[in-house]
Amino acid sequence: MSSATAIAPNYELIQQDGLETSLLEVSMGPHHPSTHGVFRMDVKLDGETVVDLQPVFGYLHRNHEKLAENMSYLGSMPFTDRLDYFNSMTNNWAYALAAEKLVEIEVPERADYLRVIMAELTRLVNHVSLVGFFINDLGALGTPLLYAFREREKILDLFEQASGARMMCNYFRFGGLRNDVPEGWLDRARDVVDHFPVFLDEYEQLLCENEIILSRTQGVGCLSRDLAISAGITGPMLRASGVNYDIRKVDKYSIYDRFQFRVPYTDGNVGDCYDRFMVRMLEMRESIRILKQALDGIGDGPVLGNAPKVFKPKPAEVYGRVEAPKGELGFYLIADGTPKPYRYRVRPPSLINLTVLRDMCLGQKVADAVIILGSIDIVLGEVDR
Amino acid sequence: MxxxxxxxxxxxxxxxxxxxxxxxxxxxxxxxxxxxxxxxxxxxxxxxxxxxxxxxxDYLECEVKEKVTKEDGTVETVTRTEPSRxxxxxxxxxxxxxxxxxxxxxxxxxxxxxxxxxxxxxxxxxxxxxxxxxxxxxxxxxxxxxxxxxMWDEFEGHPMRKDYTEPFDYEWEPTPHDEILEKHQRGKVIV
Amino acid sequence: MSLLGGGIFKGMAVTLRNFVGSYFYKDRLTTNDYSWRPSDKLPQHAGEYPKEEGEQLRDTTTVTNYSRNFPMLLHDGSEPMDTIRCVACQICERECPPQCIYIEKSTEKKENAGGKPQFYPAKFDIDVSVCMSCQICVEVCPFDAIVMNSQFELSTPDRFGGLLLRRDDLLKSNDYYHNIHPEEAAARDKRIAEEKAAKEAKKKAAAEAARKKAEEKAKADAEASEGTPDIQEDAE
Amino acid sequence: MSLELIRDILVATVPLLLIFPTLFAFTTWLERKALARIQNRIGPNKVGVPLTRYGGRFSLFGLGQPMADGIKMLFKENIVPRDADRLFHLLAPILALIPAMLVLCFLPIDFPWINNIQDSVKAFMLDGAVIFFFAITGLNTLAVFMAGWASRNKYSLLGGMRAIAQMVSYEIPLVLSAVIVVMMVGSLNAAEIANAQAGWNWFIFTPWGLAAFIIFFIAALAETNRSPFDLPEAESEIIAGYFTEYSGFKFALFFLGEYIAMFAISGLAVTLFLGGGAGPGVAALPWLSVIWFLVKIFALIAVMIWLRGTLPRLRVDQLMGFAWKFLLPLSILNIFIAGSALHLLAGGRLAGLDEKQPILRQLMEGANPLVVAGLWIGALLILYVAANGLNQLSRAKVRPREYKYAE
Known part of the structure; x- marks a missing residue:
């Protein structure tokens, strides 16, 4: 079990003939084209090689937790959208799940199905655009990214039709969903889901065998299995390091035990950027499988249980977690009998996955540091909260 | 589960x-x-x-009302002070x-x-x-x-503590009503 | 063993296919052309609205059923303040997550559309520069008085005044609501009607029960002491 | 200096200085449009006839866009970082443009208006034109490094260092692949090289010529900082490399220089391998050769755009490895193949050839078809096996992987 922080190589500066050399200290970010938001890495370079790296957080910090502690339970639901703004649906779900545990509300079956559909569509949106961003970080001038966005657009249209907003959906409620999907929505969703594999085929043809992508990503940013577990890495990144751990399978929350799907993972020998990229590509296929089953299995019925809009839970502590596209998204709530949560804590997968950034980047080239950051899949709204 | x-x-x-x-x-x-x-x-x-x-x-010192069942079966509400922790x-x-x-x-x-x-x-x-x-x-x-x-390195205090009060020279968004407007009109707000 | 550079050629085939395909297939070239088109079709998306040269569209709407932008206040009839639904109960003000609603309750009551004396908002401001369109005010409103507008051409040179919508800017008729969110508005009206009917039925039933009870009582009274006149109770 | 000489110089140079910047403007439009279509976008389609009221109505597929860009660039603020070396910071874009413009005159394009001027002014008739071409393009490196150094920005410096390493490394395979053509023709004169390929005798139709062309094209991509070798300006890693601190018209000059260099190097590729102005109908209408030449240049540029729309970028060590461990051995091998082929074809005739005539042409005239076919297959086989072997040596472990699934 290796949990120690990586130590920067002992670096001796060469002094020769009165000439002094020093390391190049570059502050990458907070305004850098590929730090995925206002994120900063203080990098020390020897030529192009990274010899030290310190991530710097907090440029987007707004103390989401403090805000939520001064607000009713329902009131912080729209703020959860803004955590990982790519995946507002799963953020909503994690929060709703925790709150439902707190007050023990039953969710109607149709709502559960719709939740699964929304969450898996979100996963498609996240993975497809992450792969696009990742290849963009490799320098591909946005072509894969724009293909990804073309497909994302179709899914965002579905979100807009269902919830009224494309990204800040605010669609889930304690005990179900805010409203039912409009008429014909399920058919449109089926259409999108049926066409997605065609796009994925093309995407794989474009990316998966490209020699440049292979040689850029393989052997870069390796993360060992032990370190991944110890550092609490979750989501596709953990599975790329060879751990078969998917909360959809482990917790079987909601109705995930009704669906047949597989979890792709590696044998844990390498755990490099290529594995992380490929695990996401493969996961999308499984999401489509779940979506097809969910769209076939959905029945009629109400979508909102009879939960009160404003409630006062009894004093209790809960921790609810879901498998968000980026990893384990957890909400830790402590109720004290008032309409406001006494303690509201988000367990952000993006932040915790960044723990090992330094370990993965040391000794790599500066160009690799960028793609390693890209392969971690962070959203700064969630890192800084 | x-x-x-x-x-x-x-x-x-x-x-x-x-x-x-x-x-x-x-x-x-x-x-x-x-x-x-x-x-x-x-x-x-x-x-x-x-x-x-x-x-x-963060738990502040607070008073907790507890219902205690006495030996004779009557229920009585007792107030006790929970220490901060x-x-x-x-x-x-x-x-x-x-x-x-x-x-x-x-x-x-x-x-x-x-x-x-x-x-x-x-x-x-x-x-x-x-x-x-x-x-x-x-x-x-x-x-x-x-x-x-x-928070940035020069920041004073720990904002998630329950007794934290924000400093007055905070960068408020001057929404044009409410207490924030008052603060805004007092002219000390940095926009 | 694959061809040297074969992966690159495969990728180039894909981009070539997209290049050619974008001229022939609509689903490849999904970009909306924002230029003006001489058709009077209603826009389907925010990106698809017609715009005449130099025209400022203040009331542009999208017709996606649930699309939401900023809240508006509903009234039922022609004179907004006579039929305003809001009774200034201030639930939305309390529940609003970014605290962008500001209400001042009127001091005296005034008749609303139902002919019932009610309080009304003397002031009702929504600061749309703070509002995040979360629709929670709509959900918590017990009077169906506040719903989401879908107007999005709101840009103004005045940051603080121009983006602070006053009560009179916010008041929109129910017909307008039906126009922008037909399905949702119909569902809401149906629900209101149902609730009203249920309430009325309940009231009727209660009145009936009261009447019956009174009758029985009267009968009993009459039986007990003949000669006393019937008492007709009017349950309100 | 006589008045006539001055006139001739103007006639020879001014059209060049007008035509290529115009083509540059068109190319930026073409690139934006093609990339947009590759990415399923529309691309510039709004800016129409400039300076008219109806500019927006008659948008002409956005052909006015480059002009709008140019005007925008002209009016932008000229920012020089406080700590920058002002002189060199301002000098670098000019220095980047000059060599690119200069080498244009070595391209053997038969513009009709220069037929009547003095021979001494026809720069491309220079005997050492190919050598000169490489010598002058090399200056570009200096400009790039100057920009990187004088900006006093760490990203610029990284970009400048990358640019030097890259350009120095790729110049070698570039020159070595040009050597083959020089061997075939027996001259360094660009016009003679083009003439040697008249009709369909293009060097790309010989196996060693094909291999040399591919190596040349790859190296040319690296020389002009085009994707996938755009490391000096890698925007996802080092912001914009040596461009980072450049704004307004200085940036436009760099941009112009880069595109002109693209024209120049594509023009050289056309001259060396694609038959120069040769093409159908040239014999009847000599001015068609200009059109053919430009069409070939644009075909090469289209491929560059296509590559840019498809490929991600190499890493700096892979880039150097590719130059030194792959392209360089391959181009040296290619020279050997070409030399042996010439020898085999010639038999004992090599000494008796007319030095003023293209060597390959003379040899081909009397060659045995069977020998030629054998040479073709043998050469291609050797080159392919060598390329594969080199590839295996440098990237043995890189291949697609298998993944496991948990139910």
Missing amino acids: SHTVNHESILGKFPGTNWDQEAGALIVPTVQAKEIATWLRDNDAFLLDYCSNVTGV MDVVYHLYSMQKQTGPLVFKQRTNREQPEVESLTPVWRSCELQEREVFDLFGVNFKSHPDQRRIL
């Missing part, structure tokens, strides 16, 4: 620990925390190799056994909060403990890199 962890054996092995039934949490004395954590991680019965969530909870909460899971969570709390005082850092046991605590230090002011002994993480 994942399987819960049997906590009875921990209580037996480490007499200093308590089980908080209401919160469903294991309360650990800070001096023993690292030892117990390592044991929980390595013991075959638990293998809690994955620390998911680390956070602090600071909890650092760890949610532990096992990836190998796919069990969890075990809630693990280190309890300390509010004034000089100091607990044992569990970063040497689980790497995932590194950034989260920094966050707890930043937002709650809990000092983690033997944390490898204890600095502010989300």
Whole structure:
């Protein structure tokens, strides 16, 4: 079990003939084209090689937790959208799940199905655009990214039709969903889901065998299995390091035990950027499988249980977690009998996955540091909260 | 739902620990925390190799009304003062056994909060403990890199504490009504 | 063993296919052309609205059923303040997550559309520079008085005044609501009607029960002491 | 200096200085449009006839866009970082443009208006034109490094260092692949090289010529900082490399220089391998050769755009490895193949050839078809096996992987 922080190589500066050399200290970010938001890495370079790296957080910090502690339970639901703004649906779900545990509300079956559909569509949106961003970080001038966005657009249209907003959906409620999907929505969703594999085929043809992508990503940013577990890495990144751990399978929350799907993972020998990229590509296929089953299995019925809009839970502590596209998204709530949560804590997968950034980047080239950051899949709204 | 962890054996092995039934949490004395954590991680019965969530909870001194059933059967409401405290909460899971969570709390005082850092046991605590230090002011002994993480280095105070009051020269958005408008009109607001 | 550079050629085939395909297939070239088109079809998306040269569209709407932008206040009839639904109960003000609603309750009651004397908002401001369109005010409103507008052409040179919508800017008729969110408005009206009917039925039933009871009582009274006149109770 | 000479110089140079910047403007439009279509976008389609009221109505597929860009660039603020070396910072874009413009005159394009001027002014008739071409393009490196150094920005410096390493490395395979053509023709004169390929005798139709062309094209991509070798300006890693601190018209000059260099190097590729102005109908209408030449240049540029729309970027060590461990051995091998082929074809006739005539042409005239076919297959086979072997040596472990699934 290796949990120690990586130590920067002992670096001796060469002094020769009165000439002094020093390391190049570059502050990458907070305004850098590929730090995925206002994120900063203080990098020390020897030529192009990274010899030290310190991530710097907090440029987007707004103390989401403090805000939520001064607000009713329902009131912080729209703020959860803004955590990982790519995946507002799963953020909503994690929060709703925790709150439902707190007050023990039953969710109607149709709502559960719709939740699964929304969450898996979100996963498609996240993975497809992450792969696009990742290849963009490799320098591909946005072509894969724009293909990804073309497909994302179709899914965002579905979100807009269902919830009224494309990204800040605010669609889930304690005990179900805010409203039912409009008429014909399920058919449109089926259409999108049926066409997605065609796009994925093309995407794989474009990316998966490209020699440049292979040689850029393989052997870069390796993360060992032990370190991944110890550092609490979750989501596709953990599975790329060879751990078969998917909360959809482990917790079987909601109705995930009704669906047949597989979890792709590696044998844990390498755990490099290529594995992380490929695990996401493969996961999308499984999401489509779940979506097809969910769209076939959905029945009629109400979508909102009879939960009160404003409630006062009894004093209790809960921790609810879901498998968000980026990893384990957890909400830790402590109720004290008032309409406001006494303690509201988000367990952000993006932040915790960044723990090992330094370990993965040391000794790599500066160009690799960028793609390693890209392969971690962070959203700064969630890192800084 | 994942399987819960049997906590009875921990209580037996480490007499200093308590089980908080209401919160469903294991309360650990800070001096023993690292030892117990390592044991929980390595013991075959638990293998809690994955620390998911680390956070602090700040409890102010408060008055709690409790219903006490007396010997003669009558119920009486008693008010007692709960002392202030600071909890650092760890949610532990096992990836190998796919069990969890075990809630693990280190309890300390509010004034000089100091607990044992569990970063040497689980790497995932590194950034989260920094966050707890930043937002709650809990000092983690033997944390490898204890600095502010989300607030800037010059920031004073710990904003997640329940008694934190924001400084007046804060950058308010001057929405044109309410108390914020008053502050705005007093002319001290930086826009 | 694959061809040297074969992966690159495969990728180039894909981009070539997209290059050619974008001229022939609509689903490849999904970009909306924002230029003006001489058709009077209603826009389907925010990106598809017609715009005449130099025209500022203040009331542009999208017709996606649930699309939401900023809240508006509903009234039922022609004179907004006579038929305003809001009774200034201030639930939305309390629940609003970014605290962008500001209400001042009127001091005296005034008749509303139902002919019932009610309080009304003397002031009702929404600061749309703070509002995040979360729709929670709509959900918590017990009077169906506040719903989401879908007007999005709100840009203004005045940051603080121009983006602070006053009560009179916010008041929109129910017909307008039907126009922008037909399905949702119909569902809401149906629900209101149902609730009203249920309420009325309940009231009727209660009145009936009261009447019956009174009758029985009267009968009993009459039986007990003949000669006393019937008492007709009017349950309100 | 006589008046006539001055006139001739103007006639020779001014059209060049007008035509290529115009083509540059068109190319930026073409690139934006093609990339947009590759990415399923529309691309510039709004800016129409400039300076008219109806500019927006008659948008002409956005052909006015480059002009709008140019005007925008002209009016932008000229920012020089406070700590920058002002002189060199301002000099670098000019220095980047000059060599690119200069080498244009070595391209053997038969513009009709230069037929009547003095021979001494026809720069491309220079005997050492190919050598000169490489010598002058090399200056570009200096400009790039000057920009990187004088900006006093760490990203610029990194970009400048990358640019030097890259350009120095790729110049070698570039020159070595040009050597083959020089061997075939027996001259360094660009016009003679083009004439040697008249009709369909293009060097790309010989196996060694094909291999040399591919190597030349790859190296040319690297020389002009085009994707996938755009490391000096890698925007996802080092912001914009040596461009980072450049704004307004200085940036436009760099941009112009880069595109002109693209024209120049594509023009050289056309001259060396694609038959110069040769093409159908040239014999009847000599001015068609200009059109053919430009069409070939644009075909090469289209491929560059296509590559840019498809490929991600190499890493700096892979880039150097590719130059030194792959392209360089391959181009040396290619020279050997070409030399042996010439020898085999010639038999004992090599000494008796007319030095003023293209060597390959003379040899081909009397060659045995079977020998030629054998040479073709043998040469291609050797080159392919060598390329594969080199590839295996440098990237043995890189291949797609298998993944496991948990139910």
